[in-house]
Amino acid sequence: MQKVGIDAFLIPRADAHRGESVPASEARLAYVTGFTGSAGMAVIGRDKAGLFVDSRYTLQAPSQTDTDIVTVHEVGQGGVSPEIRLYVPKGGKLAYDPWLHTPGEIRDLNEKLSGHAEAVPHANLVDAIWADRPAPPVSVIEFLGHNRAGQSAADKIEAVRETLANDMAEAVVLTLPESICWLFNMRGRDVPNTPFVLGFAIVPATGLPTLFLDAAKITPELSAAxxxxxxxxxxxxxxxxxxxxxxxxxxxxxxPQTAPAAIAETLRQTGAKLIEKRDPVLGPKSRKNEAELAGMREAHKLDGAALAKFLSWFDAEAPKGELTEIGIVTALESFRREEESCIDASFDTISGAGPNGAIVHYRVTTKTDRKLNPGEIMLVDSGAQYLSGTTDITRTLSTGSATAEQKDRYTRVLKGMIAISTARFPAGTTGAQLDILARQFLWQDGVTYNHGTGHGVGAFLGVHEGPIGISPRTTTPLETGNILSNEPGYYKAGEYGIRIENLVTVHEAADHPGFLEFETITLAPIDTRLIDLDLLTAAERDWLNAYHSRVWSEIGPLVSGAVKDWLQHATAAI
Structure with missing residues (x-):
C-alpha cells in the first residue's frame, strides 16, 4: 500500500462468480485473516485492520483471527458498514479489486465514503504477496443428458434471446456459475459443495454464445461437445x-448485483450501452421442468434412506454421552457416501449440540467441537449433492427429557412448518406474503426468528439459489416448478436451538384454478418426542401422520434390519 500510495485495501470473501463456496485460489479473506466463513469483508489500513461479519459468525470470526491485530465488527447482512471509514484517513484512498465487487457494491461503498475518502479500483494487493497461492481449479466437465436436464441447451439459449429482445439488449454477459452451468447443461467440481464450472459467458442476440474458461479446462473433447x-x-x-x-x-x-464492476466499467469505457437488469437465466432456472423435478425426488429418496440410517444410529448412540459435533457430522456423511451417486455435501453441515444449536449458522471446528450431553437438544442442518439432485434438511433431535418450554417452542416451529406445507395461494403470491404463516405461532407468544423461512434450491446446482424465497424481503412471485426450503426456527441464546426443514416444490392446486400449493419432497421422520400434543390441532396431527405414513411407504423398502424397525417406530401415528 505504501509503494502504490493507497491508505487501505478491501478484501471480500467473494470471488468474481459470487458463489457461497470459493476455490482455494480465491480464498483471500481466509489467507489474510484466518476467517473461513462464507460471508465477510476485511479492510486493511496502514496501521489497523477490521473484519466485518454478520451475526452468523460473531463467535467463529474472533476464534479464527488474531484480535490483537484485527478488530471484528458485527454488521447486518448486505451493504457496506459505515464503520469502514474508521480504517481510511480523511482524504485518503481505499482501494478495491473491481473483479471482486459489483457495481451495486461500489455505489454503496462510495456513498459510505462520501465526503471522507475516495474508493479507487486497483490490482489485487493480496495476490501480490501470496507467494504460495494455489492454482485455479481444473475439474472434469460433464454434460447432462436430456433425462437429467429436460431441455436442450439450444432451447434454453433461445429463451434467453427472447428475454434480450424484450429488454432491447444485443447481448448479455453471464458471470454466475449456476446460470452458465444450467444454460449449457454442464456441471463440474471447481468448488466444494456445488457442482460448478467457473467461467464467464457472452450470449449475443444472434450467433453462437462464447464460453470463457481457464485455458487448462479447454480440451478438444470439450470444444467438440x-x-x-x-x-x-x-x-x-x-x-x-x-x-x-x-x-x-x-x-x-x-x-448489477452479481457482475464484477470490472466488466461494467470495461463495457462503459469502450462505448457500450449498459442495461442493468437481473440475470435473465435466474427465473427460468428456478422453474424446474419435469426431468429436474423427477431427479430431485429421486435424490430425496436416496437421502431419506441415508437419514434413516443416521437417525437410527443417533438414537442408539446419543444416550451414551460420547457423541461430539464433529463425530455426528462424520457419521452423517458416511451414511450418505454409501450411495455411489452422492458426490459431496451441499454445504458444510451445521451440527449444534445444546447451546451451539442456538447459533443459527454454526460451523463446528476442532476448537469449538462440543460433546452432546444426554438430555440436550441436537440441531443438525445438512444436505448432499447427488447426481440426480440437491438436498437440504434440518432435524432437531431429542436425547432425553425436554422441558415444557422446549416442547412449546418446538411445537410452535412445527406448526409454522406445517402451515407453509399446507398453504394454498393465488398465482402471483410472493414469499414475503407467505412468510407470516410460518411465524404466526411464535409471534403469538412474543418470540420470532431472525432468518428467512425459506430459500430457493437448485437441481444438482446451488443449495441456495435466487430469485425466489420465503422471507419478508423476497418479492418475486412463486411459480410452478420452484423448489424452496421450509424452515422456521427458534433460538434461545446460550441454551438451545430448534429448526425443522423440509424442501417443497410449487405446483398448481387441484380443483382450484389460478391457485398454487406446495408438495413436500423431503422424506425423513420429524422427531415426535419433542411435540406438545396439546398444541396441535386435529388437522396438524393428520398432516404429520400422513407425512410419516408417506416416509414409511417410500423409505421403508430402501432400508432393512434394525434401521427398518427404527423407521417404523419413528413414523408411527400420533
Whole structure:
C-alpha cells in the first residue's frame, strides 16, 4: 500500500462468480485473516485492520483471527458498514479489486465514503504477496443428458434471446456459475459443495454464445461437445471481447448485483450501452421442468434412506454421552457416501449440540467441537449433492427429557412448518406474503426468528439459489416448478436451538384454478418426542401422520434390519 500510495485495501470473501463456496485460489479473506466463513469483508489500513461479519459468525470470526491485530465488527447482512471509514484517513484512498465487487457494491461503498475518502479500483494487493497461492481449479466437465436436464441447451439459449429482445439488449454477459452451468447443461467440481464450472459467458442476440474458461479446462473433447452450442475461448480474452462489444456500440445487459464492476466499467469505457437488469437465466432456472423435478425426488429418496440410517444410529448412540459435533457430522456423511451417486455435501453441515444449536449458522471446528450431553437438544442442518439432485434438511433431535418450554417452542416451529406445507395461494403470491404463516405461532407468544423461512434450491446446482424465497424481503412471485426450503426456527441464546426443514416444490392446486400449493419432497421422520400434543390441532396431527405414513411407504423398502424397525417406530401415528 505504501509503494502504490493507497491508505487501505478491501478484501471480500467473494470471488468474481459470487458463489457461497470459493476455490482455494480465491480464498483471500481466509489467507489474510484466518476467517473461513462464507460471508465477510476485511479492510486493511496502514496501521489497523477490521473484519466485518454478520451475526452468523460473531463467535467463529474472533476464534479464527488474531484480535490483537484485527478488530471484528458485527454488521447486518448486505451493504457496506459505515464503520469502514474508521480504517481510511480523511482524504485518503481505499482501494478495491473491481473483479471482486459489483457495481451495486461500489455505489454503496462510495456513498459510505462520501465526503471522507475516495474508493479507487486497483490490482489485487493480496495476490501480490501470496507467494504460495494455489492454482485455479481444473475439474472434469460433464454434460447432462436430456433425462437429467429436460431441455436442450439450444432451447434454453433461445429463451434467453427472447428475454434480450424484450429488454432491447444485443447481448448479455453471464458471470454466475449456476446460470452458465444450467444454460449449457454442464456441471463440474471447481468448488466444494456445488457442482460448478467457473467461467464467464457472452450470449449475443444472434450467433453462437462464447464460453470463457481457464485455458487448462479447454480440451478438444470439450470444444467438440459444445461445437453446435457455443464457441469456447480462454478467460484471459474476456476483456478484449467486452471491449469489442463496446466499440461496436452494443446494448449489453449485465446484472448489477452479481457482475464484477470490472466488466461494467470495461463495457462503459469502450462505448457500450449498459442495461442493468437481473440475470435473465435466474427465473427460468428456478422453474424446474419435469426431468429436474423427477431427479430431485429421486435424490430425496436416496437421502431419506441415508437419514434413516443416521437417525437410527443417533438414537442408539446419543444416550451414551460420547457423541461430539464433529463425530455426528462424520457419521452423517458416511451414511450418505454409501450411495455411489452422492458426490459431496451441499454445504458444510451445521451440527449444534445444546447451546451451539442456538447459533443459527454454526460451523463446528476442532476448537469449538462440543460433546452432546444426554438430555440436550441436537440441531443438525445438512444436505448432499447427488447426481440426480440437491438436498437440504434440518432435524432437531431429542436425547432425553425436554422441558415444557422446549416442547412449546418446538411445537410452535412445527406448526409454522406445517402451515407453509399446507398453504394454498393465488398465482402471483410472493414469499414475503407467505412468510407470516410460518411465524404466526411464535409471534403469538412474543418470540420470532431472525432468518428467512425459506430459500430457493437448485437441481444438482446451488443449495441456495435466487430469485425466489420465503422471507419478508423476497418479492418475486412463486411459480410452478420452484423448489424452496421450509424452515422456521427458534433460538434461545446460550441454551438451545430448534429448526425443522423440509424442501417443497410449487405446483398448481387441484380443483382450484389460478391457485398454487406446495408438495413436500423431503422424506425423513420429524422427531415426535419433542411435540406438545396439546398444541396441535386435529388437522396438524393428520398432516404429520400422513407425512410419516408417506416416509414409511417410500423409505421403508430402501432400508432393512434394525434401521427398518427404527423407521417404523419413528413414523408411527400420533
Amino acid at each position: 459444445l461445437a453446435d452450442i457455443a464457441t469456447v475461448a480462454e478467460a484471459a480474452t474476456l476483456t478484449d471481447a467486452l471491449a469489442a462489444l463496446g466499440k461496436s456500440g452494443k446494448s449489453v445487459l449485465i446484472d
